[in-house]
Amino acid sequence: MILVFFYLLGLLRWFFGDDTQSASFVETGVIPWFTYPLMLGILGLLALLTIRYLGDILPNSAVVLLLISIPFFFLVGRTISYVDLHFILTGFWEKRMFLYIFVFVSVLAPIPLVKLIQANRSRKVFTIVGLSVFISLIVVSGFSSLALQSEFWFLHSRLSLINDEVIQGVDFLKKILQQETHAFTITPSSSSYYIADFAVPPYQFWPPQISVFSKYPDISLLSLNSYHLTHAYIFMRANDFNILRGQESWFGGHLLPLLPVVFSNNNVTIYNATHVTYPNSNSETTLVIPSDPTIVPEDSWFYAYDVISQGNLNYTVKYDNDHTALKSKNVILSFDPPKGNTRDIYYKFGHPNSWRIISGSWKFLEDGLHGGDLSSGVSKIILSPISSKNFTINTLLRIHDISPNAGNYASITYSWINPANYKAAEVAIWKEKVYVSFITANEGELSRDTPWPGTLTNLSWKPDTVFNMTFSTKGNLVELAVNDTRLLHENQNSNSGYVGLGYGRIRDVVFDHFQITHPAPLNPRDSSDYISYVKSGGNILVENFL
Structure with missing residues (x-):
């Protein structure tokens, strides 16, 4: 009982x-x-x-x-x-x-x-x-x-049987570790961890998830310097690459493509990870990274980590808006400080990125972003990942081919809320003459600031003509300039929304780049602070890898 x-x-x-x-x-x-x-x-x-x-x-x-x-x-x-x-x-x-x-x-x-x-x-x-x-x-x-x-x-x-190719990789790793008695191994998965045991490493980093799936470098750099051993060999099986695929990690997205491969077959790849140092809480050198990650792409300031960590420096990492960031003797800037608390983002087209196609046919080719088709639609839009209200946008566009018997349009889209509600600054081609206008879409109804086809300019179109478009909005004032000449300006009730590019009826238009300057929402440290730091005796090194 x-x-x-x-x-x-x-x-x-x-x-x-x-x-x-x-x-x-x-x-x-x-x-x-x-x-x-x-x-x-x-x-x-x-x-x-x-x-x-x-x-x-x-x-x-x-x-x-x-x-x-x-x-x-x-x-x-x-x-x-x-x-x-x-x-x-x-x-x-x-x-x-x-x-x-x-x-x-x-x-x-x-x-x-x-x-x-x-x-x-x-x-x-x-x-x-x-x-x-x-x-x-x-x-x-x-x-x-x-x-x-x-x-x-x-x-x-x-x-889970170990095939011949995996055995070859293990044998190769074992021979290396017999010569380098103070090297160790890192594996992305527990199954590879147990297989690497057959190579008899003096130490294996565990658990691997801490290092492998970390978004930023700090923890991964610490694991690469485990117990102050000389350096690591990264043992990867084919399935390990599948584990890393789709993960937003510094290890898989940034580190592995830069490392030398010492062994490779269809099932095993072994990387030689250089000896690195990791960030400390206190040092005479501070690596300053942006508090707003959209100021510069993350992979650009990751390279600053590479240079410092592989140089065996003793360093500390702090965000730029940290009040103690400029207290050390030496400062290494991983980016160019924005002027006047604004950020300048430059997209050089040529490969797919985080832009979102709303409508139309868009292709990322080596010479730029191509848009165009034979449909009769007048509003084909692609959006950047940026949403803002006050900004300046610049782009270079070349119109290769037009529909000769209809109006052809290229535009900068702004205040985009949804496909039925947005605004655009438009360049129109009609009988080889160039017109400009502001477009507003309100619940699907399009309206112009001037009657179609818009305000006539002294510009004309010929195949491969380059137009330099600059559009800016500050408060309620919006302005459009083409080839450095201001052509339109007016007051609008502009709302915050996504910005992007558009075309209509054009058979082929190429946008070379897209540059936007707008206020940084996290208020990063002003560039004048760095100047004052240097004047007071501090040392600054700028490592901008853009």
């Missing part, structure tokens, strides 16, 4: 407790004691009732063996968990022992039911058949679970 009491107590502990998640069993392999009743269910309770019949069971040595096996595997599992948690990872887990416990419980559980049949004096056929079927299901379920789990382990182990 005491065992039954604790069995039911375990069920109540699990039911009313909210601090246990089954996912933790898979990760750690440890099974809390109170979840055994939950996992064994009614079979475990029936097996406990078997103890009532010990007098009949003890003469049968086979049944005694079953009884002893259950606490034996339970104690073995608990011992494995204790050693794994407090001493060393054994490579075995308590959760593996549970399956054997379940098998023996399934064999013992029918005994109380058999005794019930024997005590049933009525011996009705229906009752006997029903209990017999139930007993058979209990026993078969236990052995079938063991068979299915064994088959799973067999198939899974075959998938």
